[in-house]
Amino acid sequence: xxxxxxxxxxxxxxxxxxxxxxxxxxxxxxxxxxxxxxxxxxxxxxxxxxxxxxxxxxxxxxxxxxxxxxxxxxxxxxxxxxxxxxxxxxxxxxxxxxxxxxxxxxxxxxxxxxxxxxxxxxxxxxxxxxxxxxxxxxxxxxxxxxxxxxxxxxxxxxxxxxxxxxxxxxxxxxxxxxxxxxxxxxxxxxxxx
Numbered sequence: 001x002x003x004x005x006x007x008x009x010x011x012x013x014x015x016x017x018x019x020x021x022x023x024x025x026x027x028x029x030x031x032x033x034x035x036x037x038x039x040x041x042x043x044x045x046x047x048x049x050x051x052x053x054x055x056x057x058x059x060x061x062x063x064x065x066x067x068x069x070x071x072x073x074x075x076x077x078x079x080x081x082x083x084x085x086x087x088x089x090x091x092x093x094x095x096x097x098x099x100x101x102x103x104x105x106x107x108x109x110x111x112x113x114x115x116x117x118x119x120x121x122x123x124x125x126x127x128x129x130x131x132x133x134x135x136x137x138x139x140x141x142x143x144x145x146x147x148x149x150x151x152x153x154x155x156x157x158x159x160x161x162x163x164x165x166x167x168x169x170x171x172x173x174x175x176x177x178x179x180x181x182x183x184x185x186x187x188x189x190x191x192x193x
Contacts, residue, residue, distance in 0.1 A: 001098055009097070013054075013055060014052075014055045018051060022047070022050070024132030024135070025047045025051075025128045025132045026047040028047075028127075028132045028133070029047035033121075042103065042104050043107075046105075046107035046108050046111075050086070051085065051089065052092055053085045053089040053092055056085070060088075064088035065088055068090070072110075073090075076113075087109055089108050090105045093105060104121065106119065106122055107121045107125040107126075108125070110122050111125045111126045114126055114155065114180030114181075114184075115180055116179050117183065120151070123155055126155060127143075127158065130158040143157055153188060155180075156184045156185060162177065163177065163181070
């Protein structure tokens with residue numbers, strides 16, 4: 001499937017505002033890939049597909065996760081539904097779009113929660129989702145500035161903001177996100193805190 005065909009199909013799956021967000025994530029992913037020496041085409045494809053299932057009914061997302069059978073996806077079913085679309089999206093990217101690159105699929109799968117041992121591509125798509133040009137939340141400019149020098153430092157700051165928000169809202173925290181943050185800190189400061 002060509003990039004143009006994939007774009008046309010993904011655009012149909014979401015409102016216009018989310019499609020603009022997706023295009024911003026594509027732009028930011030490609031820029032980060034070029035800055036940090038990752039595969040820009042893989043970043044482009046994963047970014048195009050990252051929210052393909054975001055606006056599906058939750059039961060359709062749940063069914064995609066069940067059909068996939070991936071343990072990490074099944075685990076998200078015990079937590080906030082906001083996590084589900086990434087795992088459903090990875091399944092759909094493989095099943096419906098023919099994406100068979102494991103790293104790109106994982107970049108889609110973990111763009112909301114992260115995971116310990118994230119690849120560079122996974123970090124790029126996750127961070128691009130935070131900093132794309134259409135995002136406007138307290139601290140986004142600081143994240144963009146951090147993203148100029150370090151994927152890891154910017155992601156820690158992004159996850160810190162997410163964790164604060166979840167705590168303030170009285171929501172449960174997905175443990176993988178905490179483990180991801182801790183893993184990123186050990187990459188920034190190996191052997192010492």
